[in-house]
Amino acid sequence: MKTLVTYFSQTGNTKKIAEAIYDEITGEKDIKEIKDVSNFEGYDLVFVGSPVMEFNIPQKVTNFISKNVAGKNMAFFMTHAAPEGFEAIHSWTGSIEDFAASGNYLGTFECQGELAQPVMEMLEKSDDPEMKGFAAMVAPGKGQPDEAHVQKARQFAKEIQAKAQ
Numbered sequence: 001m002k003t004l005v006t007y008f009s010q011t012g013n014t015k016k017i018a019e020a021i022y023d024e025i026t027g028e029k030d031i032k033e034i035k036d037v038s039n040f041e042g043y044d045l046v047f048v049g050s051p052v053m054e055f056n057i058p059q060k061v062t063n064f065i066s067k068n069v070a071g072k073n074m075a076f077f078m079t080h081a082a083p084e085g086f087e088a089i090h091s092w093t094g095s096i097e098d099f100a101a102s103g104n105y106l107g108t109f110e111c112q113g114e115l116a117q118p119v120m121e122m123l124e125k126s127d128d129p130e131m132k133g134f135a136a137m138v139a140p141g142k143g144q145p146d147e148a149h150v151q152k153a154r155q156f157a158k159e160i161q162a163k164a165q
């Protein structure tokens, strides 16, 4: 069984989860940024990872999935600044299941990832009370993903690989 772990990561949080998944996977495996992957050919299982940006999964990630997933075992992992239980998390992960509908979708991992400091400062200085409110809500996520989330990601990798075999 050959596995690909591929991700988009601007500030390193999703990359950290990608590396945890990659470490846990057994057998032949590759880890690559999405920009370096042209298709899923030759892989029996693909993990795709992304941050949430501007209240959505970036379109380049959703396009990448829908273009390549047909007939493939795929799992998705995501980091976001929103705290655990934030309502939109389900709609973000749910949208991926739709984009991956032509493949064999095996599951999702999501966890909080610290919001980059410059973005945090911009939100804090904003005149928009909604933006200020979002900054206050995500501030406790500093230091995420932590070791506990990394361990959960490893567990997720094991479970997905077992499903794909």
Ligand SMILES: Cc1cc2nc3c(=O)[nH]c(=O)nc-3n(C[C@H](O)[C@H](O)[C@H](O)COP(=O)(O)O)c2cc1C
Pocket (backbone or CB within 6 Å): 008, 009, 010, 011, 012, 013, 014, 015, 050, 051, 052, 053, 054, 055, 056, 079, 080, 081, 082, 112, 113, 114, 115, 116, 119
């Ligand atoms: C420009 C920008 C927009 C973001 N928008 C959101 C958002 O709408 N909702 C959210 O929960 N997190 C948002 N985030 C936070 C990221 O999803 C989070 O910090 C993530 O862990 C970053 O992953 P990365 O380090 O792999 O890039 C945003 C971050 C940036 C830089």
